[in-house]
Amino acid sequence: MNDMVASQDDTSIETTNDIRLDSDTLLLVRGLKTNFYTYEGVVKALDNVQFELKRGDTLAIVGETGCGKSVTAKSILRLVDSPGRIEEGQILFQDVNEEGENVIIDLLQSTEDEMRKIRGNKIAIVFQDPATYPNPVFRIGDQIAEVIALHQDLSRDVLEMKIARLEDALRTNPDAENVEEITTRIEEYKSQLDSPPPPTDKEKKEAAKKRTVETLKLVRMPSAEQTINQYPHELSGGMRQRALIAMALSCNPRILIADEATTALDVTVQAQVLKLLNVLKTELDASIIIITHDLGVVAETCTRVAVMYAGVVVEYTNTDELFSDPIHPYTSGLLRAIPKITEKVEHLLQITGTVPNLIHPPSGCRFHPRCEFATEICAQQRPPREEIKPAHWIECHHPQGSMKGRKR
Amino acid sequence: MTSSEELIQVRNLKKYFQLTGGVFRKVMGYVRAVDDVTFDIYRGETLGLVGESGCGKTTCGRTIMHLIPKTAGEIIFEGKDVSEIKGGDLREFRKNMGIVFQDPMASLDPRITIKNAVGEPLLVNGIAKGFRLRNMVLELLQKVGLSEDHLNRFPHEFSGGQRQRICIARALALNPKFIVMDEPTSSTDVSVQAQTLNLMKDLQKEFNLTYLFISHNLSVVKHMSDRVAVMYLGKIVEMTPGDIFEDAMHPYSAALVSAVPVPDPSLRGRAHILAGEVPSPINPPSGCRFHPRCRFAKERCMEEIPELRDMGGGQLVACHFAGELDLGYKEELDASSTLAVEA
Numbered sequence: 001m002n003d004m005v006a007s008q009d010d011t012s013i014e015t016t017n018d019i020r021l022d023s024d025t026l027l028l029v030r031g032l033k034t035n036f037y038t039y040e041g042v043v044k045a046l047d048n049v050q051f052e053l054k055r056g057d058t059l060a061i062v063g064e065t066g067c068g069k070s071v072t073a074k075s076i077l078r079l080v081d082s083p084g085r086i087e088e089g090q091i092l093f094q095d096v097n098e099e100g101e102n103v104i105i106d107l108l109q110s111t112e113d114e115m116r117k118i119r120g121n122k123i124a125i126v127f128q129d130p131a132t133y134p135n136p137v138f139r140i141g142d143q144i145a146e147v148i149a150l151h152q153d154l155s156r157d158v159l160e161m162k163i164a165r166l167e168d169a170l171r172t173n174p175d176a177e178n179v180e181e182i183t184t185r186i187e188e189y190k191s192q193l194d195s196p197p198p199p200t201d202k203e204k205k206e207a208a209k210k211r212t213v214e215t216l217k218l219v220r221m222p223s224a225e226q227t228i229n230q231y232p233h234e235l236s237g238g239m240r241q242r243a244l245i246a247m248a249l250s251c252n253p254r255i256l257i258a259d260e261a262t263t264a265l266d267v268t269v270q271a272q273v274l275k276l277l278n279v280l281k282t283e284l285d286a287s288i289i290i291i292t293h294d295l296g297v298v299a300e301t302c303t304r305v306a307v308m309y310a311g312v313v314v315e316y317t318n319t320d321e322l323f324s325d326p327i328h329p330y331t332s333g334l335l336r337a338i339p340k341i342t343e344k345v346e347h348l349l350q351i352t353g354t355v356p357n358l359i360h361p362p363s364g365c366r367f368h369p370r371c372e373f374a375t376e377i378c379a380q381q382r383p384p385r386e387e388i389k390p391a392h393w394i395e396c397h398h399p400q401g402s403m404k405g406r407k408r
Numbered sequence: 409m410t411s412s413e414e415l416i417q418v419r420n421l422k423k424y425f426q427l428t429g430g431v432f433r434k435v436m437g438y439v440r441a442v443d444d445v446t447f448d449i450y451r452g453e454t455l456g457l458v459g460e461s462g463c464g465k466t467t468c469g470r471t472i473m474h475l476i477p478k479t480a481g482e483i484i485f486e487g488k489d490v491s492e493i494k495g496g497d498l499r500e501f502r503k504n505m506g507i508v509f510q511d512p513m514a515s516l517d518p519r520i521t522i523k524n525a526v527g528e529p530l531l532v533n534g535i536a537k538g539f540r541l542r543n544m545v546l547e548l549l550q551k552v553g554l555s556e557d558h559l560n561r562f563p564h565e566f567s568g569g570q571r572q573r574i575c576i577a578r579a580l581a582l583n584p585k586f587i588v589m590d591e592p593t594s595s596t597d598v599s600v601q602a603q604t605l606n607l608m609k610d611l612q613k614e615f616n617l618t619y620l621f622i623s624h625n626l627s628v629v630k631h632m633s634d635r636v637a638v639m640y641l642g643k644i645v646e647m648t649p650g651d652i653f654e655d656a657m658h659p660y661s662a663a664l665v666s667a668v669p670v671p672d673p674s675l676r677g678r679a680h681i682l683a684g685e686v687p688s689p690i691n692p693p694s695g696c697r698f699h700p701r702c703r704f705a706k707e708r709c710m711e712e713i714p715e716l717r718d719m720g721g722g723q724l725v726a727c728h729f730a731g732e733l734d735l736g737y738k739e740e741l742d743a744s745s746t747l748a749v750e751a
Contacts, residue, residue, distance in 0.1 A: 033694050064597035065568075077534035236685050264688070266460035266624070271667035271679040293597065296627075296669030300676055322674050337602035338671055339631030341653045348631070355566045 010235050013400070021094050021104060027053040027076070027255060032089035034075050041359040044311060045071045050393075051299070051306045051316050053255065058281060058288045060298040063308035064334075066355055071129075071289045073257050076289075077123060078107060078115050095122060095254065121151040126241075126247035128260035133244055134232040137267070141228025144215060144247045145208040151251045155196035157207035158172075163189045163305060211250065212277050218283070219246045219276060238269040242276070249280065256281075257289045262297065274301050284357075295338060299323055307331050310356055310366040313385075317392040327401040328394050365397065375400040415586060415618050416449040416472065421481035423464075425469045427690065433606030437494040440560075440689050441467040444481075444644035446716070449586070454612065454619040458664070459605035460627055460686055464642040465622045466510075469588040470622065472505065473505050474498075493740060506579030510591035512571035516563040522549070522574055525560040529581040548577040551614075552607060573607065580611065586618045625646075625669045626652070635722075638664065641689055641697040642675040644716065657725045660698045663722060696728065704733050 021028060030050050036043040046068045053059050061069045074080045078089055091107040107115070127133050134143060148154070166186050170179065199207070209228065216224035219242045232240055241261065258277065262270040278301055281288050290302055298305055298319065305322045307315040307330065315328040317384055326332040336349040353370040356362055362369050368378035375398065383395045422445075424438040439466045449455050457465050471478050474490050483490040493501050509515040516525055527545045530536050532541060536544050546556055552573040563571060572592060579587050589608065593601040605628065621632045629636055630653060637647040638661045646658040656662040665669065667678045684701050687693055695698050699709040708728055716724040719731055727733075 064599060224450050238685050267667045267669075268460065268664060268682045269628070269685055271681050272683075274669070275679070275681055285657070294669060295671035296596070299671045299673045300669040300679075323671065334598055335671065337598050339605070339627040341627050341665075341668065341670060342631060342672075344631070344651075347609070348602040350602040350606060352603075354569060354600065355597070 021092060021102075022054075023094075023102065024055040025052050026055050026057075026094055028092040028094075029072070029076065030088070030092070032072070032075055032091065033087040034071055034080055035085055035087055037083040037085065039358075043358045044361055045138075045358060046075065046274070047309045047361075048385075049089070049222055049308075049311070050314050051313055053287055053289060055287055056281075056285070057304055058278070058290060059090050060302035060305045061289060061291045061308060062293065062295060062298050062305060064293060064355055066310075066358070067308040068258055069293075069308055070309040071311075073125060073259050073291055075287065076107065076257065077119050077125060078110075079119075079125075088228075093118070093123070093255075116255045117151070120248070120253075121251045122146055122166055122253055123255045123257065124251065124253040125257040125259060126168075126244050126248045126261045134240060134247075134395045136232050138231075139228065140218075140230055140232060140235070140243050141209060141212050144212045144228075144243070144250050145205065147247055148211050148215075149204055149208040152211070154204050154207040154211075155199050155213065156193065158191055158199035158203045159193060160197045161207055161210065164321050185335055196396075212246075215246045215250045216281065218249065219243075220373050221246065227308065238272060241265060241269075241273055245273070245276070245280075249284065249286075252284060253286060255287050255289065259291045260293070261290070263292070263294070270297075277301065295335065310361060312366055312392075312395060314367065314396065315392075315394045317389075321389075321392055323403045327388060327392065327399045328367075328396050329373050329398070332400055365395070371398075372399065413451045414448045415451040415486065417482070417484040418445060418447050418449075418472060419482040419484070421445045421468070421471060421483065422479045423467050423476070424479045424483060430482055430496070437690050440642050440692060443692070444690075445639075445644055446648060447620060447637060447641075447644060449620060451585075451618055452612075452616055453634040454621050454632050456629035456636040457620060457622045457639060458624060458629045459639035460624060460664075461547060461641045462686055462689065464689070464695070465624075465639055466590055468639070469590050469620055469622050471509070473588055474502075475507070494742075499533070503582040504585050506582065506584040506587040508575050508579050508587065508589050508592045510574070511595055512568060512575050513563070513595075515575055516571060518563050521560050521562055522566075526581060526627060527565070527580045528558050528573065529578065533582060535582070544581075545577075548581055549574075551580065551611065554575045567600070568596050569603060572596060572604055576604075576611070578657065580615070583615070584617070586620070588620045588622065590622045591624070592621075594623065594625065601628070608632070626665060627670075641692050643697060643726065644724075645698065645726045649722045656732075656735070657719055657723065658698075658727045659702050659704055659733060659735060696726075704729060 028226055032046055032049040034046040036045055049072060061072055063069050071080065075086050078092050080086055086108060089108065093105045093107055095103050095105055097103045107118070116323070132139065157177045170182055202294055212228055213224050216227055221227050221239065221242050235243060262273050265273060274297065277288060290297065292298060302319050306313045306320050307328065309330050315326070316320065322331065326335055333351040335350060339348060356366065356369065364380050365378045365383050368374040371378065377397050383397045385393055385395050387393050388399055410679055423440055423442040424440055426435050427437045427439060428434060429436040445468060457468065459465050470476050472483055478491065513576045523545050526548055527541050530541055530544055546559060549558060554570065554573060566574065573700050585653060593604050595606060611617065621629060623629050635647065635649045635731065637644050638652065638658065639645070640660050646656065646661045648655065652661060656665050663680050663682045682701050687700065695711050696709040696714050699705040702709065712728065714726045714728045716726045719725050
């Protein structure tokens, strides 16, 4: 399949229609390259990044500061600001259109208008710091309602709301003079349910507000009806993060990207939010990409992992496999460098050196200056991306783990 | 390494911050950052201090260093009450203590070179100057793994991990007996964190240092410490020489420990999830401060403040029902998937 898709890379936009993805593949990122043009030079932030997200999966993108995790997330949503630029690659998003057919959209070929319909609606993102992200001068409820009113067709909601209100009136006051008028009105509205008329702005606002409360209840916000009238500073960190998650989930996105969503929270609150994300994933049938530097969070919540180092995905596999049999020297080094709670050692194993400057990334394999297994070839040639075990991809000339001693 | 001789004794330490408001800056209330804390730090040991943000860890460390005046209580360093020492004696006394702050970028002056930053304590205390100062600074830098050509560089030329090394070198300059490590690795990456932690352990052995290691990262604290104290809302709820992950006896420590994400998928979902968040230290809950979030709370917890009790083996727990509760966080390893999310 890869070959077929690759051959179409060079051709024009229409070919996205011919690309086939597995029906359960939601997102496929291929050959993604993003550069930042700074005064000091070109920062090669992402180089040939490749991974996929399957339906119902929780994918972790894990790595240290400056490895390109957040740039990857922003590239997916085309939110990379100047001086950054997405140079090449494909980001294929498999969506379901109104007829229920699968359509594949290359997000990098979409127009800005099309992207605006996808952002926040089909693919939503929760950013790192809950203290800076909700706009401090607007009420929480208004901010969430804005997203809903923008992306969702609320005409049916409005109609249902009207019917409910009339029925309510009938119930509370069955002897009123205009009972007949009301019943005919209800009948009329009910007949319109399949092709509802466009609502007025005021009605739309009201319906959006109702949905906002529902969304806040979904994220287990205590007293959701009151919260919509509060400003962000009135909420605690955990509550603010919940509000942001509610905002991201308000349009039932197919993909939720959580960019270090729990990093600023305390462990007990982090545990609440992570649990919530996992529960919501099944409730809403969404897929999640969690971007984090904490391998603990990965082990706790994710099904698949992409380990990034200096703008490259060095290892991509499922979570159990990654922790039981890390193959790339960087991954195993990282795992050994964390203090364990289950054992006490005098000295932690450390990875020597520091993360390289990506204006002048190391030649060949970007990890070779810090790698204990590096040989000449590592400095000369970038290792190819290969599937070393079923569903276990790495980029390394000298794979470790159970692959140790393999002749190359 | 641990000897039982106390280096520092902290007795009923309190630190309240005034809240002022209105036209005349009237006192509106107090933030009870540290409220009646008692503990000892033994010579040569590392005491780990953990807790969530706002629980008073950092304030506790700074009050012990006498960087901020205490509200009440006693801090006794080698038999002397720290707050009695004044003027020139205080400067002399402060040579005994060093501190490494959380953010190495903010605690190094961007406009002075590393040589001057590390040399300043030596210069100010009249220990060395000129060429001798340079050599002493170089010696310190070499101890933390930096070299001669780093001497005349500025902080921005260093990576986060290197900056933290510089801060450690500066804290070591006056040959202190006691160093407060205030979240020294919370802003560094895992691979660099391991380097810093190893360095600190090596230095402790070499100079027979005593550490107060403050962190919110439980696995790091466990790795570094001989004893661990858990703080919640200005109070120490548990202190143990053992393994806090194995034998936590206070419901809060148990919940905290279980909430730490462990990089091992086989231990997934063992978190006992605490409802709610830490209450404000301006109006802390009555009685046991943890009672509104505690699933074992009984009437007594609302009225009576629990004292730290010795539960054997030097483990101190501030809970009315310590030892009687089935904290069960270990059994929840498999059963927790059914736990509902509460808010």
